[in-house]
Amino acid sequence: xxxxxxxxxxxxxxxxxxxxxxxxxxxxxxxxxxxxxxxxxxxxxxxxxxxxxxxxxxxxxxxxxxxxxxxxxxxxxxxxxxxxxxxxxxxxxxxxxxxxxxxxxxxxxxxxxxxxxxxxxxxxxxxxxxxxxxxxxxxxxxxxxxxxxxxxxxxxxxxxxxxxxxxxxxxxxxxxxxxxxxxxxxxxxxxxxxxxxxxxxxxxxxxxxxxxxxxxxxxxxxxxxxxxxxxxxxxxxxxxxxxxxxxxxxxxxxxxxxxxxxxxxxxxxxxxxxxxxxxxxxxxxxxxxxxxxxxxxxxxxxxxxxxxxxxxxxxxxxxxxxxxxxxxxxxxxxxxxxxxxxxxx
Amino acid sequence: xxxxxxxxxxxxxxxxxxxxxxxxxxxxxxxxxxxxxxxxxxxxxxxxxxxxxxxxxxxxxxxxxxxxxxxxxxxxxxxxxxxxxxxxxxxxxxxxxxxxxxxxxxxxxxxxxxxxxxxxxxxxxxxxxxxxxxxxxxxxxxxxxxxxxxxxxxxxxxxxxxxxxxxxxxxxxxxxxxxxxxxxxxxxxxxxx
Numbered sequence: 001x002x003x004x005x006x007x008x009x010x011x012x013x014x015x016x017x018x019x020x021x022x023x024x025x026x027x028x029x030x031x032x033x034x035x036x037x038x039x040x041x042x043x044x045x046x047x048x049x050x051x052x053x054x055x056x057x058x059x060x061x062x063x064x065x066x067x068x069x070x071x072x073x074x075x076x077x078x079x080x081x082x083x084x085x086x087x088x089x090x091x092x093x094x095x096x097x098x099x100x101x102x103x104x105x106x107x108x109x110x111x112x113x114x115x116x117x118x119x120x121x122x123x124x125x126x127x128x129x130x131x132x133x134x135x136x137x138x139x140x141x142x143x144x145x146x147x148x149x150x151x152x153x154x155x156x157x158x159x160x161x162x163x164x165x166x167x168x169x170x171x172x173x174x175x176x177x178x179x180x181x182x183x184x185x186x187x188x189x190x191x192x193x194x195x196x197x198x199x200x201x202x203x204x205x206x207x208x209x210x211x212x213x214x215x216x217x218x219x220x221x222x223x224x225x226x227x228x229x230x231x232x233x234x235x236x237x238x239x240x241x242x243x244x245x246x247x248x249x250x251x252x253x254x255x256x257x258x259x260x261x262x263x264x265x266x267x268x269x270x271x272x273x274x275x276x277x278x279x280x281x282x283x284x285x286x287x288x289x290x291x292x293x294x295x296x297x298x299x300x301x302x303x304x305x306x307x308x309x310x311x312x313x314x315x316x317x318x319x320x321x322x323x324x325x326x327x328x329x330x331x332x333x334x335x336x337x338x339x340x341x342x343x344x345x
Numbered sequence: 346x347x348x349x350x351x352x353x354x355x356x357x358x359x360x361x362x363x364x365x366x367x368x369x370x371x372x373x374x375x376x377x378x379x380x381x382x383x384x385x386x387x388x389x390x391x392x393x394x395x396x397x398x399x400x401x402x403x404x405x406x407x408x409x410x411x412x413x414x415x416x417x418x419x420x421x422x423x424x425x426x427x428x429x430x431x432x433x434x435x436x437x438x439x440x441x442x443x444x445x446x447x448x449x450x451x452x453x454x455x456x457x458x459x460x461x462x463x464x465x466x467x468x469x470x471x472x473x474x475x476x477x478x479x480x481x482x483x484x485x486x487x488x489x490x491x492x493x494x495x496x497x498x499x500x501x502x503x504x505x506x507x508x509x510x511x512x513x514x515x516x517x518x519x520x521x522x523x524x525x526x527x528x529x530x531x532x533x534x535x536x537x538x
Binding site: 022038152161168171 | 396397400427440442462466469472483535
């Protein structure tokens with residue numbers, strides 16, 4: 001694992017609808033025919049599966065210059081860093097059976113988790129709203145893997161997954177959106193209800209049940225069965241666009257009171273530039289105000305990329321990795337404030 | 346027959362619905378069926394809590410009493426592929442192997458109807474892989490067949506199963522499958538029930 005990687009693709013801050021959409025993720029759940037699913041899998045089977053996948057995909061991994069990590073072999077801190085980069089899930093990190101991940105370490109654009117809830121979880125990330133592109137890349141990767149390993153598939157139910165909420169296409173597309181104007185104007189619950197009516201799921205940044213820190217929300221498709229991948233893409237796309245229109249309308253109203261937006265953004269900048277300790281939650285919510293001010297053009301510095309850099313690098317594991325050791329939360333807050341000052345100066 | 350709800354369109358779907366903990370079956374038209382599913386989902390608070398929890402509620406009421414599986418001593422349904430019981434599926438909300446989809450098919454269709462509002466896949470279909478991957482379940486199935494054949498003194502069949510196991514094992518490579526590999530000599534005598 002490279003200790004100092006470039007900023008990952010999903011946080012590059014450039015792409016279609018970048019004023020409101022942080023990134024797009026496409027995930028495919030796949031299982032191998034002839035193996036038990038995770039719920040009934042023995043450790044022996046897990047070991048066999050991991051070794052088989054690793055061996056079978058080795059030439060593909062070499063061709064793509066991807067890195068293989070045996071999760072059991074890496075430290076807790078390295079696992080946390082992979083979680084913060086979204087390359088592995090918390091579930092994979094905390095699992096007890098043999099498990100691993102194959103990923104693009106250069107810019108974190110894709111990964112394949114092995115022995116998560118499903119045998120394989122393919123993920124592709126793109127910054128901005130780029131569902132089609134992310135899907136095409138995932139689709140091709142999926143085809144390459146399917147030519148090497150037999151998937152559990154039924155003509156009636158499609159790709160067979162461990163949980164029936166993923167059966168069918170096994171496809172979950174998530175779009176990470178930034179909705180500060182909807183949150184501040186308290187229109188957010190109306191907006192998320194409308195999205196749920198369209199059969200989409202709205203969650204906070206850190207997934208199921210998490211509240212929306214930093215005004216960041218994940219929108220994803222709920223249905224995986226009975227619709228083609230293209231149909232799922234299209235309906236999520238139109239739901240997201242509707243939400244973005246709503247947010248932009250609120251933002252325009254905000255701009256009627258430019259002073260309010262300006263004041264909030266500069267207060268946030270002031271705190272970030274001067275504070276001596278910063279918790280991760282405070283940092284994320286200050287970044288949200290700053291980001292809105294930047295996008296609405298009330299200020300011209302700092303760049304969106306440096307805001308994203310702060311977002312990624314000040315997460316607990318990344319901070320600790322930068323000094324090469326574990327730190328208690330109070331020390332992390334000191335280090336975080338220092339790092340933010342450094343990036344902003 | 347007319348739809349039991351609107352009494353206008355033709356009833357085409359056997360709609361199942363939970364009423365006071367009992368499954369109530371009605372013949373509905375497509376439109377009323379969808380409307381009912383939505384109403385039910387809203388009532389169950391879909392959105393307010395997660396789809397998984399919603400599925401858990403459906404599962405808690407479901408039967409697991411089809412004929413495809415093997416009943417346990419207590420009478421519950423068990424998947425012959427991985428020995429996952431219906432009770433365990435209810436608890437964990439996770440299936441155990443591809444065969445579970447046949448074993449629990451009726452309950453799964455109800456889950457799909459409610460949670461996904463669809464039952465039949467319409468997306469992509471995988472191409473066949475060029476090489477077969479190791480399959481512990483297939484090996485286990487062959488070992489079971491082998492033991493049964495030996496017990497029943499069907500030695501020609503037994504030899505056939507033994508050859509199949511050897512062939513599969515050989516194509517897996519030498520190192521990875523020791524645990525799952527068929528030591529056919531001992532399987533023949535001991536078997537594994």
